[in-house]
Structure formats: C-alpha cells, structure tokens
Amino acid sequence: MLLAVLLAGCASDQQKINAINAVNEGFRVEYEKLLTEKGARVYKLGRADAFVAMRVALAELGMHTEQQDLGLGHLAVAAKAPLPLSDDEWRNASAVDLPLLRR
Numbered sequence: 001m002l003l004a005v006l007l008a009g010c011a012s013d014q015q016k017i018n019a020i021n022a023v024n025e026g027f028r029v030e031y032e033k034l035l036t037e038k039g040a041r042v043y044k045l046g047r048a049d050a051f052v053a054m055r056v057a058l059a060e061l062g063m064h065t066e067q068q069d070l071g072l073g074h075l076a077v078a079a080k081a082p083l084p085l086s087d088d089e090w091r092n093a094s095a096v097d098l099p100l101l102r103r
Helices: 002-008 013-038 047-060 087-102
Strands: 064-069 074-078
Touching: 013 087, 047 064, 047 074
Parallel strands: none
Antiparallel strands: 064 074
C-alpha cells in the first residue's frame, strides 16, 4: 500500500514532458511580447562582414574561435564554463522565473 501511495505521487514521463513544454511556451510568449514591444533590428551586411561581426561579438563574450568556414557560415567557438550565479543573481532570476514555473 505504501508503494501505491508513493507511486501515485510521482509524475509520469508524459506529465514531465507536458510541464517542460508548458514552461517553454510561456517563455516563448514572453519573448514574443518583447519583440513586439522593442522590435527587431535588421542590418544589411554582406556575408563576410556578418561573419566577422559574429566572431567579434562572440570574442567579446569571452569565446575563442576553434574552427571557421566562411563558405558554410560555420563557426565553432569555445569558452570557459560560466561561474555559478551569486546569491543575489539567483534570487533575482528566481523572482522572475518561479511565478511562470508555478503556473
């Protein structure tokens, strides 16, 4: 009987998948609201200029290029693993994300 009670409290794989999909959908909706509010930017650049701009942007984030192929538009970059969030960063992220996760 104890086993039946414990198993009744467990979520099935499908319930877990549905919960993750619901969270992702919520984040997608919020992202699309931001796009509507702030808009998107389009830059008219040639492929080579866009490629260089992407390398520069990734380098500014601390990543280094390991492989590149302009013809394919392929960049393979690597970086150190990020540091864990500080207590304040964790609290701020939780304050934003937990209401959505609970819904």
